[in-house]
Amino acid sequence: MSALDRLGRHVLFSFDPEAAHGLSIKALRCGLPVGGRAPHDTRLQVRVAGLDFPNPLGMAAGYDKNAEVPDALLGLGFGFAEVGTVTPLAQSGNPKPRIFRLVEDDAVINRLGFNNEGHDAAERRLAARAGRPGIVGVNVGANKDSTDRVADYAIGVKRFARHASYLTVNISSPNTPGLRNMQAREQLAELLAAVVAARAETGLTVPIFLKIAPDLHEAELEDIAAVVTENTLEGVIVSNTTITRPSLSSRAHTGETGGLSGKPLFARSTAVLARMRKLLGPKRAIIGVGGVDSTETALEKIRAGADLVQLYTGMIYAGPSLPARIVRGMSDFAQREGLKSIAELRDSRLDQWAATPL
Numbered sequence: 001m002s003a004l005d006r007l008g009r010h011v012l013f014s015f016d017p018e019a020a021h022g023l024s025i026k027a028l029r030c031g032l033p034v035g036g037r038a039p040h041d042t043r044l045q046v047r048v049a050g051l052d053f054p055n056p057l058g059m060a061a062g063y064d065k066n067a068e069v070p071d072a073l074l075g076l077g078f079g080f081a082e083v084g085t086v087t088p089l090a091q092s093g094n095p096k097p098r099i100f101r102l103v104e105d106d107a108v109i110n111r112l113g114f115n116n117e118g119h120d121a122a123e124r125r126l127a128a129r130a131g132r133p134g135i136v137g138v139n140v141g142a143n144k145d146s147t148d149r150v151a152d153y154a155i156g157v158k159r160f161a162r163h164a165s166y167l168t169v170n171i172s173s174p175n176t177p178g179l180r181n182m183q184a185r186e187q188l189a190e191l192l193a194a195v196v197a198a199r200a201e202t203g204l205t206v207p208i209f210l211k212i213a214p215d216l217h218e219a220e221l222e223d224i225a226a227v228v229t230e231n232t233l234e235g236v237i238v239s240n241t242t243i244t245r246p247s248l249s250s251r252a253h254t255g256e257t258g259g260l261s262g263k264p265l266f267a268r269s270t271a272v273l274a275r276m277r278k279l280l281g282p283k284r285a286i287i288g289v290g291g292v293d294s295t296e297t298a299l300e301k302i303r304a305g306a307d308l309v310q311l312y313t314g315m316i317y318a319g320p321s322l323p324a325r326i327v328r329g330m331s332d333f334a335q336r337e338g339l340k341s342i343a344e345l346r347d348s349r350l351d352q353w354a355a356t357p358l
Helices: 003-012 017-029 070-077 118-128 147-158 179-183 185-202 218-230 264-278 294-302 312-320 321-339 351-354
Strands: 047-049 052-053 057-059 080-086 098-103 107-108 137-141 164-169 208-212 235-238 259-262 285-289 306-309
Touching: 003 017, 003 208, 017 098, 052 351, 057 321, 070 080, 080 118, 080 164, 107 264, 107 312, 118 137, 118 147, 137 147, 137 306, 147 164, 147 185, 164 185, 164 285, 179 185, 179 351, 185 208, 185 218, 208 218, 218 235, 235 264, 259 264, 264 285, 264 294, 264 351, 306 312, 306 321, 312 321
Parallel strands: 057 080, 057 306, 080 137, 137 164, 164 208, 208 235, 235 285, 285 306
Antiparallel strands: 047 052, 098 107, 107 259
């Protein structure tokens, strides 16, 4: 971590976590902070779901909920950025406080509850960036009080298909009551049939990914893989936050409800990722998320079966120069190992991770 990153962390950590998040968004809107340069290395380019990514590292959904700063994020060195989760109607989310730092663990617990400004605001901002380069995905969700959540997702697909490089169907947040139940086979089949039909109505071929929870058992993963394959989705994002509490060092906030993200999530999310790769086979795309905070953890996700990786919590603790540092590290690794493409690394530790107990 650079001295500037350490100073920025000290300043931001003096604020409540949600206030600090708002300040970081405002800083990016103003052209700050400067995160350093990521190399343009052709060995890091990957083609996934018909899209050409300049490097495999992305910003996960949850940071830029309202599509305010996707281009600024790309400027930090990310190969792609995912905005959202956006719901049809604006909603305030759960009562505050709802974000808690577990500093000793480089982790966060949140129970935000899809707080966002709604489709109108996000679409207006994304329409304004039309024609700009860069891969920007849109993560869509359902309103908490919706009477038809499947329809909410279909509306999101129709609304953002023309603005997004790809779309993510997020049914894995633990902070909207009953949402994770949509991962069950029958409900998931209904949902995915609806979103695929909604995409067909647009006449566009934007890829669709399904974001799943890390707290799934073997049979549930098998069901999800089967339904994804039946509905010809382009891929899966593994994973969202966890409701489990693995061994934690922090004393404060560990009893708070919500989803845990950051370093403690790495092992479980990577084991689930490898299992999903085994179930989906080699051709379906997988984005690995959970505990990525260094070049080595990013590379390990790829070894476990990921085509692309994302981070969020890691940048809270390591600062805005983290993405460029990770990408530089990937470039150095490719040079050191004589790789023609970083994709050569994929699945090289698939069996070991797939055998890791959940």
